[in-house]
Structure formats: structure tokens, C-alpha cells
Amino acid sequence: MLTITKALRDAVIAHARRDHPDEACGIIAGPEGSDTPTRLVEMVNAASSPTFYEFxxxxLLTLYKQMWAADEEPVVIYHSHTATEAYPSRTDIGLASEPGAHYVLVSTRDLDDGGEAEFRSFRIVDGVVTEEEITFTD
Structure with a gap:
């Protein structure tokens, strides 16, 4: 289960809205071993694509050095889908290299019609995708 503040959820969604129609991506770091996301780091989508993201x-190396120095780890790895549901694609599954992380996907596909962003979380371990519950805290 992912436990995340409403403020962090809203910040991830705001990032996805700003980068739409391209995919947004980023990491939420937290204290090592805590499973608590605390520090949002918006990353640049080097692919600048509506169908693919690439850190x-x-x-990314700079961020990992900062996290190591601060005894942090990537608790959440997030990106958006601009035209499809918030579910990991085959590419996303293949790129998932942090077995302890929560993989959050935000779909911005309904924003042009005035809809809400879809926000879902998954664990991806050895190519197996498992959706998990999310608890939002104040």
C-alpha cells in the first residue's frame, strides 16, 4: 500500500498537467527504509514525447548522488500517460528497475474534456505488475 500526502499527489498531478501533451516524469524521495515519500523531484522528460518518457x-545521476548523501531512496517513481489509462505499458514494465519503489501513473487523457486525472500506484517486480491501494493523508 502506498501512503502519500494529498499535497504530493496534487503536485504530481499538477506536473502532469503542465507537461501535457508530453509525458511528465519524476521521483519522490524519502528516508531510506521508511517507505515514506517526502521530497518531490520533477524530472525532465528527455524524450519530450507524448507516448514515452526517459529520465x-x-x-538522474545527480539526483541519486543527492539521495545517497541524504540517506534517501526513491520511494515513488512516477510518470504520466497522455492518451491511455494509468496502467504500466510493456515499456514501463521493462524499465522498472527499483523493486522497492511504488510506480505511480497519472493519466491526463481526459483533461481536454474537463475530466480528472487518473492516479494509480503499482509494484513492479521481475516483470510482474501488482496494483496497490493508495491512502492519502493530510
């Missing part, structure tokens, strides 16, 4: 390797 910039230099930016």
Missing part, C-alpha cells in the same frame, strides 16, 4: 541520465 535525463545526467539529471
Amino acid at each position: 535525463d541520465s545526467t539529471e
Whole structure:
């Protein structure tokens, strides 16, 4: 189960809205071993694509160095889907390399029609996708 503040959820959705129609991506770091997301880091989608995201390797390395120095780890890895539901694609599953992380997907496909963003969380371990419940806290 993912427990995340409403403020972090809203910030992830705001990032996805800003980057739409391209996919947005980022990481929410937290204290190592805590499973508590605390620090949102919006990343640049190096692919600049509405159908694919790619972390910039230099930016990602810098972030990991910062996390290591602060005894943090990636608790949530998120990105948006602009035209499909918030469910991991085959590409997303293949790229999932943090077995302890929560993979959050936000779908912005209904925004042009005045709809809400879809926000879902998954665990992806060894290619197996498991959707999990989300608890939002104040």
C-alpha cells in the first residue's frame, strides 16, 4: 500500500498537467527504509514525447548522488500517460528497475474534456505488475 500526502499527489498531478501533451516524469524521495515519500523531484522528460518518457541520465545521476548523501531512496517513481489509462505499458514494465519503489501513473487523457486525472500506484517486480491501494493523508 502506498501512503502519500494529498499535497504530493496534487503536485504530481499538477506536473502532469503542465507537461501535457508530453509525458511528465519524476521521483519522490524519502528516508531510506521508511517507505515514506517526502521530497518531490520533477524530472525532465528527455524524450519530450507524448507516448514515452526517459529520465535525463545526467539529471538522474545527480539526483541519486543527492539521495545517497541524504540517506534517501526513491520511494515513488512516477510518470504520466497522455492518451491511455494509468496502467504500466510493456515499456514501463521493462524499465522498472527499483523493486522497492511504488510506480505511480497519472493519466491526463481526459483533461481536454474537463475530466480528472487518473492516479494509480503499482509494484513492479521481475516483470510482474501488482496494483496497490493508495491512502492519502493530510
